[in-house]
Amino acid sequence: MATIILGSQWGDEGKGKLTDILCPQAQICARAAGGHNAGHSIVANGVSYSFHLLPSGLVNPNCMNLIGSGVVFHVPSFFKELAELEAKGLTDVHNRILVSDRCQVNFDLHAAVDGLEEVELGNQKIGTTGRGIGPSYSTKSARSGIRVHEIFNEAVFETKLRRLAAGYKKRFGDLLQYDVEEEIVRFKEYRPKLASYCTDAVKYMKEAQDRDIKILIEGANALMLDIDYGTYPYVTSSNTGLGGIFTGLAIDPKKLDQIIGVVKAYTTRVGGGIFKTEDLGEAGDQLQKIGREWGVSTGRKRRCGWLDLVVLKYSTAINHYTVLNLTKLDVLDTFATIKVAVAYKDTETGEELDYFPADLSLLEGLEVVYKEFEGWQKPTTAAKSFYDLPKQARAYVEFIEKFVGVPIGWIGTGPSREDMVFLTKAAGLK
Numbered sequence: 001m002a003t004i005i006l007g008s009q010w011g012d013e014g015k016g017k018l019t020d021i022l023c024p025q026a027q028i029c030a031r032a033a034g035g036h037n038a039g040h041s042i043v044a045n046g047v048s049y050s051f052h053l054l055p056s057g058l059v060n061p062n063c064m065n066l067i068g069s070g071v072v073f074h075v076p077s078f079f080k081e082l083a084e085l086e087a088k089g090l091t092d093v094h095n096r097i098l099v100s101d102r103c104q105v106n107f108d109l110h111a112a113v114d115g116l117e118e119v120e121l122g123n124q125k126i127g128t129t130g131r132g133i134g135p136s137y138s139t140k141s142a143r144s145g146i147r148v149h150e151i152f153n154e155a156v157f158e159t160k161l162r163r164l165a166a167g168y169k170k171r172f173g174d175l176l177q178y179d180v181e182e183e184i185v186r187f188k189e190y191r192p193k194l195a196s197y198c199t200d201a202v203k204y205m206k207e208a209q210d211r212d213i214k215i216l217i218e219g220a221n222a223l224m225l226d227i228d229y230g231t232y233p234y235v236t237s238s239n240t241g242l243g244g245i246f247t248g249l250a251i252d253p254k255k256l257d258q259i260i261g262v263v264k265a266y267t268t269r270v271g272g273g274i275f276k277t278e279d280l281g282e283a284g285d286q287l288q289k290i291g292r293e294w295g296v297s298t299g300r301k302r303r304c305g306w307l308d309l310v311v312l313k314y315s316t317a318i319n320h321y322t323v324l325n326l327t328k329l330d331v332l333d334t335f336a337t338i339k340v341a342v343a344y345k346d347t348e349t350g351e352e353l354d355y356f357p358a359d360l361s362l363l364e365g366l367e368v369v370y371k372e373f374e375g376w377q378k379p380t381t382a383a384k385s386f387y388d389l390p391k392q393a394r395a396y397v398e399f400i401e402k403f404v405g406v407p408i409g410w411i412g413t414g415p416s417r418e419d420m421v422f423l424t425k426a427a428g429l430k
Contacts (some may be wrong), residue, residue, distance in 0.1 A: 001257035002215040004245055005325075007222025008261040008315040010269035012295070012302060014327035015262045016040025016056045018410060019218045020417055026216035028208055029057020032248030033070040033238040034220030035106050035136065036077040037129040039295055043416045047088055053077050055218050058085060058093050063216075069102035069201050070238065070248025072136035073148055075190050076108075078197075099194075100201030101149035107161065110135040112178040113168055126234055127271025137227075137237035139164060148198055151191055158184050202250050209252050217245055223315040224269075231360060234273025242319045261321035261406065263312055265329045265396075268293050268302040274360050276368050277305035277341045291331040306370065308341040309403050314356035316404055324404070326397060327412035329389075330419070335375040338396065342403065343369040373399070381414040383421050 003022060007013045020042045023029055031038075036053035043049075044059050051058075053074060055065040067073060078099070085093050110132025117135070118125045128134060139145035144167070146160050165180035208215060221240040224230045229241060238244060246253060266287055269275050278284065287293065287304035294301050315321075332338055343352040344366035357363055376390035383389050389397070389411070401408050411421040 001212070001255055002209070002217055002251050003258045003260065004217045004219065004242070004256065005260045005262060006219035006241065006245075006319050006321070008263045008312055008319070008321070008324070009222050009267055009308075010224045010275075011222040012039070012268055012270070012293070013222060013262040013264045014325075014412055015219060016042045016051060017327070017412065017415075017417060017420070018260065018262060018325050019056045019216060020044060020059050021410075021420060022216055023057045023060035023063050025214060026057065026060075026063055027213045028064045028066060028215045029055045029060070030066040030068055030205075030215060030217050030249055031055045031071055031220060032068045032217060033240060033244040034236065035072040035131065035133045036074045036081075037131045037133045037236065038220035040218075041415075049085065049088060049090075052081060054081050054085070054097065057216060057218070058090060058096060061091060061096075063096065065097045066199075066201060066204065066249075067097070067099045067103065068249040069100040070244055071100070071103050072106040072110075072133060072140070072238075073099060073103040074106040074131070075151075075187070075194060079190075079193070094197075097197060098199045098201070098204065099148060099197045101147070101198045102201065103148045104136055104140045104145045105148060105151065106132050106136040107146075107164075108132070108183055109161070109165055109168065109178050109180065110139070112176060113172070116172050116175055125272060127273070134237040148194075151187065151194065152198075154188075154191070157187065205249055205251060209255050215251070217249065217251070219245065223319055224311060226318075229318050231273045234271065259320055259322050260325055260409070261312075261316065261319060261323075262325045262327060263400075264307070264327050265332055266291070266307050267305050267311070270295055270300055270302050274363060275303055275305060276344065276363065276366075277308045277339075278303050279305040283335070286335070287331060290334070291328055306339040306341060307400070308368075309400065310341055310343060310354060310356055312400075312404050313354075316406055321406050323409040324401075324406050325410040325412065326400065326408050329393060329397075329411055330380045330413045332375065332393075332396075333379055333381075334377060336377060338373045338375050339370040340373065340396075340399070341368045342371050345369050371399075381419055383411075383413055386411070386421060386423055389421070 040051040057063040057065045113135040114132045223241045225236045226240045284304045343354045376392035413419045
């Protein structure tokens with residue numbers, strides 16, 4: 001049976017920590033989509049690990065890991081990240097990672113184009129990570145991209161990469177600072193090193209599910225960055241929700257255990273795009289400072305604001321969560337008053353909107369309807385059970401559960417793996 005962990009907001013919810021906690025029960029940990037734009041931080045045995053392209057199941061020495069077919073695969077980052085994990089003491093990492101031979105290759109060419117496309121957009125820029133994710137998915141959809149298995153056909157590989165570079169050169173001219181021959185030379189070095197990691201992931205996952213192997217699937221980014229259901233065009237370029245898991249890994253939908261939505265106790269987002277509960281005053285500054293809200297992948301400061309339950313309910317309608325993991329509750333410990341968005345309101349008509357619309361210009365003109373909660377102003381980090389939490393914190397958690405209609409199985413109360421309250425029944429634990 002497969003357990004799926006998905007981000008329910010705009011990313012950075014803390015998915016890696018839950019992945020780390022659940023990994024001892026899993027035999028395979030897999031990524032389905034995205035690229036090295038993702039960022040997970042895990043603190044284990046006093047060591048902090050950062051994951052971008054690699055599944056964070058590598059922290060568990062008994063877990064195999066798979067980069068699925070829906071991922072755009074940046075070869076230099078793959079080897080760099082493996083070396084960094086080894087340097088921090090993780091063992092046998094090279095024998096515990098496989099890459100689908102159907103992945104699209106994310107080249108340094110794509111990153112160069114990414115930056116130029118952002119410049120073209122000017123004030124309307126997306127705020128990408130600049131790592132070429134969008135251009136990689138663009139060439140995939142245009143059928144001009146290169147898949148991992150093609151790396152091993154040297155003549156075809158070089159012809160296709162030169163053709164791709166020539167097309168971008170026609171578009172951008174001398175603005176494109178990129179040497180295709182230099183990248184081709186580097187792939188001559190990567191080619192023999194990469195071969196042992198590549199696999200037919202369809203066959204691999206089919207055999208694993210036929211044998212009832214426990215699989216943990218780690219979503220990248222989050223639902224509100226999904227190319228179809230997110231705040232388009234201020235999104236990533238892949239399907240970050242439940243649908244992307246099925247297409248990216250070809251798993252059997254009849255063999256699912258849990259679909260876990262990870263939700264931060266407040267809201268953050270990186271880059272441009274609408275963010276109705278963003279707080280540009282003192283509260284937002286405090287959330288940023290206390291929550292240490294800057295990106296694992298980019299180092300950029302995250303925009304911060306209150307929890308938006310309209311967003312979470314919308315996310316739930318698409319991803320069909322069976323249980324939630326509420327993270328970083330401790331960041332709210334010092335606030336006297338805590339606000340939660342429950343609707344959007346047209347100030348002219350007084351009409352309330354309780355769903356998230358596709359038309360963001362409509363949303364821009366609406367006012368947020370907040371419900372206020374009394375803060376608990378006590379530390380939650382030492383809590384080991386739900387009833388160890390202050391009553392105000394329990395009321396906050398229970399309101400979220402009731403509003404969204406999904407039970408909360410885990411509550412994060414700090415950065416380490418020990419800082420997690422398990423709600424046994426909801427989490428499906430014995």
